[in-house]
Amino acid sequence: MHLFSDDSSRELDIILLGRVAIDFNPAYSDCVQEEFKPLKNVHYFEKFVGGSPANIAVGVTHHGLKAGFIGKVSNDQFGDFVTEYFEREGIDTSHISRCAGGEKLGLTFTEMLSPSESSILMYRNAVADLQLHVDDIDEDYIASAKCLLISGTALAESPSREAAIKAAMLARKVGTPIIFDIDYRAYNWNNADEISMYCAVIAREATIIMGSREEFDLTERLIRPGMSDAQSAEYWHGQNSEIVIIKHGMKGSTAYVKGGESFSIKPFPVTARKGFGGGDGYGSGFIYGLFQGWDIQDCLEFGSAEASMMVRSNNCSDALPNADAVHAFIAEEKALYGEMVARS
16 A cells, blocks of 8 residues: 655655654563563663654664654753664754753663563653743655654644644645654643543544554544444545554454455464564554555554564563564464464
């Protein structure tokens, strides 16, 4: 399916807008291995770039796409860490700017209790990523990309929410398709009304909407609460969306395509290290498949495979695989579990 322009004058394949953070995960390397335990008992941590849109930027770059990022980071060594990491990965940082008011990057400490039990402890007071301002949004930069991904966490507070809305408006103006990753994080929001109001604003402009059933329920709360998956897809197809992806965790996910077709996938079975990070792999893989012009079912399979690879890893950025590794993983899983292992 071809949704994105092949205009060679658009130098970037994708620009991502929103949250970038620092993840501190219990160390699990050849040198030190913190086994499953409560966070309070962990002594050694490994530091990684984190935040869903930041991780997806890394993921698509590992697949050979050209990515840029619009975001705000702290004016300190953690800000250096993010921008230098992105630059090593080949991600354009020309539109990542520094906070002037002393705001700091968010810190995420992860707890891994078992393969099925994990949680996060967030430090996000006066956080840098939500200081993104309308003045940071450049129309020409958005026009230089074949698509723009907006993360829903960018809508949680001003001035970031206005910056994200401006980016969406300019994307529509210059013909850059929008991918909206609802990316709901409860700790960012003041109340349920704001979630619905601002997420719906971006969802109405998006060509692709991705989210869990809970995230769609929150977005639709002030529109038409209680919709089924099919009803949600029909509603957003009636706006501007071509593809609506609704996830149900371990039960799998379904992509609803405008015109009535739907395609479903189940997760590939793995032994998990953590219960998060899968969505970043899923998004990276699915978007990559669309850029290759694959059928939607193949895009879903690739994204689902990458998601499974990420939940068995110890981080959400460095471990993002290249395309060859994902294809190899799919082949191995099918050899073990059968050709239709992940397809519903």
